[in-house]
Amino acid sequence: MNTEALLSYVSSTPLTWLILTISAYKVGVFVYEKMGKNALFQPMIIALLLILPVVIYAKIPFQTYFQSLHFLHFFLGPATVALALPLYKNIAYIKAYFVPITITLFVGGLFAILSAVGILYLFGASHATMLSMTTKSITTPIGIIVAQDIGAIVSLSIGFIAITGLLGVLFGNVVFKWLNIKSDAAKGFSLGLVAHALGTSSAVEISENAAAFAALAMGLSGVLTAILLPIAIHFL
Amino acid sequence: MLKGILTLLVFQFIGECLAKLFTLKIPGAIIGMVFLLLFLILRKKSFHALDNSVFWLLRYLPLFILPSAVGIMTQFDTIANEALAILCSLVVGTFISLCFSAKLMDILISKKEQCHEH
Numbered sequence: 001m002n003t004e005a006l007l008s009y010v011s012s013t014p015l016t017w018l019i020l021t022i023s024a025y026k027v028g029v030f031v032y033e034k035m036g037k038n039a040l041f042q043p044m045i046i047a048l049l050l051i052l053p054v055v056i057y058a059k060i061p062f063q064t065y066f067q068s069l070h071f072l073h074f075f076l077g078p079a080t081v082a083l084a085l086p087l088y089k090n091i092a093y094i095k096a097y098f099v100p101i102t103i104t105l106f107v108g109g110l111f112a113i114l115s116a117v118g119i120l121y122l123f124g125a126s127h128a129t130m131l132s133m134t135t136k137s138i139t140t141p142i143g144i145i146v147a148q149d150i151g152a153i154v155s156l157s158i159g160f161i162a163i164t165g166l167l168g169v170l171f172g173n174v175v176f177k178w179l180n181i182k183s184d185a186a187k188g189f190s191l192g193l194v195a196h197a198l199g200t201s202s203a204v205e206i207s208e209n210a211a212a213f214a215a216l217a218m219g220l221s222g223v224l225t226a227i228l229l230p231i232a233i234h235f236l
Numbered sequence: 237m238l239k240g241i242l243t244l245l246v247f248q249f250i251g252e253c254l255a256k257l258f259t260l261k262i263p264g265a266i267i268g269m270v271f272l273l274l275f276l277i278l279r280k281k282s283f284h285a286l287d288n289s290v291f292w293l294l295r296y297l298p299l300f301i302l303p304s305a306v307g308i309m310t311q312f313d314t315i316a317n318e319a320l321a322i323l324c325s326l327v328v329g330t331f332i333s334l335c336f337s338a339k340l341m342d343i344l345i346s347k348k349e350q351c352h353e354h
Contacts, residue, residue: 066306083269099348104344108340136330179335194337195330
């Protein structure tokens with residue numbers, strides 16, 4: 001028996017990492033559903049907690065893992081293009097509140113970036129961390145593509161995006177009650193704008209109207225950030 | 237299904253090519269997304285194969301994100317060194333942004349509705 005050949009095959013074939021990643025994700029989905037689809041038990045976060053110890057314990061460099069799964073990563077491009085469809089399905093809602101949507105999109109979107117980066121700046125955080133924070137409020141596939149583009153640390157950006165989404169879900173109803181927000185459109189739009197996909201999924205529980213405005217905000221802010229952020233950073 | 241995937245790939249390809257051709261700062265996939273949006277607006281409806289492919293892609297989105305997310309293993313030092321800054325930025329930043337956007341839009345909407353009543 002040639003155990004050495006076996007071990008070298010197992011650690012180098014993409015199959016190992018593909019099987020590990022898909023199984024971990026499946027476990028994540030299972031736990032998420034068992035926990036009553038609580039946002040805190042996101043399948044991706046559970047999968048990450050299962051994959052990380054294995055990759056670190058096996059002393060596999062991140063580059064080796066990433067290259068084995070490069071074809072999964074490839075689908076982020078088509079998935080970003082795919083976001084045109086949910087945006088298209090909700091685009092008619094723009095007509096109802098054109099001025100409020102446009103103003104909130106620009107001012108609120110800018111506020112979300114500047115408040116987070118501003119706090120990091122006050123703490124004297126590193127340039128790389130601040131750059132990785134700029135994408136915190138946009139949906140993950142667009143966030144990853146923009147983070148790569150502006151030279152941020154992609155994995156940090158993903159972490160910040162995921163935590164922002166969770167916090168948005170946690171704060172949502174508290175904030176709306178505290179500030180006495182009346183319009184479901186404003187609730188949904190701010191959730192989608194600040195907390196992207198997770199915010200949108202929690203807006204579904206408010207009302208159908210809130211969900212539509214959340215999806216609209218997520219799509220519009222994703223596109224707008226992807227267009228304006230690389231240009232803004234280029235001139236800074 | 238295949239026609240839907242093909243549509244997405246072609247739009248991304250066009251977007252990436254335009255970004256290269258005009259050395260644009262905008263990511264190619266975003267240009268592709270905007271073109272697909274315009275295409276759907278002009279066409280006035282989607283089609284079944286596209287609906288299916290989009291559903292499939294967005295359903296498994298976390299699986300496409302995971303390879304990059306595992307890169308967090310190279311960032312434990314940064315996170316440990318700047319934990320407090322990152323935590324405050326995320327918690328306070330997200331809280332005040334949500335307050336700001338929700339209140340702003342709520343005021344703008346109620347103003348607009350008052351205008352309509354008068």
